[in-house]
Amino acid sequence: MNPARANILARVRAALRREGEAPDEPSSFPIWPAITDPLETFQQEFTAIKGEIITDLPSFLSGFAKIASDVPEVAGNANVREADLGVTGCDCLIARTGSIAVSTRSAGGRALSVLPPVHLVIARREQIAPVLDAAIAFWRSRYGDRWPSNLCVITGPSRTADIEKILVMGAHGPKRLALFLAA
């Protein structure tokens, strides 16, 4: 067997025989302000990071010829590699950051929510979690005994600011991120 593993672990254990200086104990002050209205906060934050909230689903869909879909509400007619719209569900929405939590199980695999140039998410209002902690707890309760191989917290459409910090939408992932919130 390769000795690297044993060597590294032995070096780690030898190093840890000397104790490091512990940092101050954290207090119990809240880190973030409380969220009073998750739906309102979600809508504000999602729009602020250039997410689009769709109210008229049929008219939105009529703008796309090739649709790949993983949800029953929307009929797909293309595969993920050629689609100009990918439609998925999600695990939950996160109010504080306007994010959408997806996984291979809730969003039809890995590529569907990132490869097509536009991503539409179909969600229900009761899927809004106030904060990221709650979303991770939800993942744990839903998947804890058998995790999907890939999960993602999506916060807005793909972007880059690598050139002079100028914001450009649609670097490699979707240029547009749309959400239809069913009641």
Add this chain to the structure above:
Amino acid sequence: MNPFHPSSLIPHPSDSFTTASTAKAGDLHHRAVIQKNIGSYDAAVARGKSRYANWQEARSRAAAIKYETINHLDRYLEQFERNVLANGGHVHWAEDAEQARQIILSLCRQHGVRKAVKVKSMATEEIHLNDALTAAGIQPVETDLGEFICQLRGEPPYHIVTPVMHLTKAEIAQTFHEKFGTSLDATAEELAGIARAKLRQEFLTADMGISGANFLVADTGMIAITTNEGNGRLSVSLPRIHVALAGIEKLIPRLDDLALFWPLLSTSGTGQALTCYSTLVGGPRRDGEPDGPEEFHVILLDNGRTKLLADAEQRDTLHCIRCGACLNACPVYKTIGGHSYGTTYQGPIGSVITPHLRGEEFSHLPYASSLCGACTDVCPVGIDLHHHLLHNRRNSAPRHPFQHLAFRLWAWTMQSTMRYRLAGKLLRFAGPFAKPWTQTRDLPATPPQSFREWWSRQ
């Protein structure tokens, strides 16, 4: 050193550092570009921090979690390994850069890999993976826009988070013009669009995706990758094989800890509340999943990190989440630029860890600091950076006998009024000897008489 020995032809890192940093410090174009870029960063981070009720408490909790992890690193490494294996992934261990390169090259050979798409990763920069892949006939393609530009220009990243911070849009348009024949007046949007179109083909045809990891999650055996562009997600979705290279210090105990670390990294890295894509990979494609790689490999890299771990005083440097905040805050970094350091990790964190990781050839770096403490102030995981710079100076101090002598001379002078007065008189004529100082600054004019002389005449 024998001046005729071939090794004397290769400049010592400290000489290259002095030459490069001296040139950069007087480069006003460089200064303007960096000030504009970091100015935007500072404004975004201030907005980002205003979203917190208590930023200090967030830092303090992060420091406590990292302290717990790093001080029980063996346990968390084993737990992580067990869980990755249970998820159907593979775990490799690499003691140094050469072992890590060999593991990746052998995976490439085994799977007939000809092209690999890469997610921005400082660990792969650290082991100079691209050179090794190219030499073996495998094409590495950097997919982060900044790294893509670096690769086109044949330059190392200027900054651990913002690889081409030092370039203007016009300079990048020039590079694209030379490589792809595109317009010299291309806008940022057009340039990003060109990269998107070029790289899309690479994502679809690559055999392997190579990433780093922002975090290794022990209790679920997952790696976390953060990108804004989506290149990380595409690189782990489309190719047949996914290989992740991560330093052993990247561990966090629980998935739930990401509810703190993800926002902390985003806020300090770019000012965002959360980066666009906070992704978790926990193995290859599972039964019932429509896509994803057939194999998932994690390589755990030591490469000097256990030396940092063995230094109990500086162990907290392994808390680093590579957000880049200390670089952006550092007056020396802003003056001399990222390339002058000649290291993978630049700025204050680089000057603290590089002498440990790469040896005493880099013991000059801790002097590239005014010890102002701005780095320590902004560090989201509470690393005591400026004191560590001081510790490093102390650790390398016995090798500077002149400094020792100078301080003894100073002490001797200060112990007698007569010697003190004499020294004061002599120093008024020291102007010409202050040349290294006055090359880039003005020396204030010396008054014609000292305070004592003036007082005695009143």
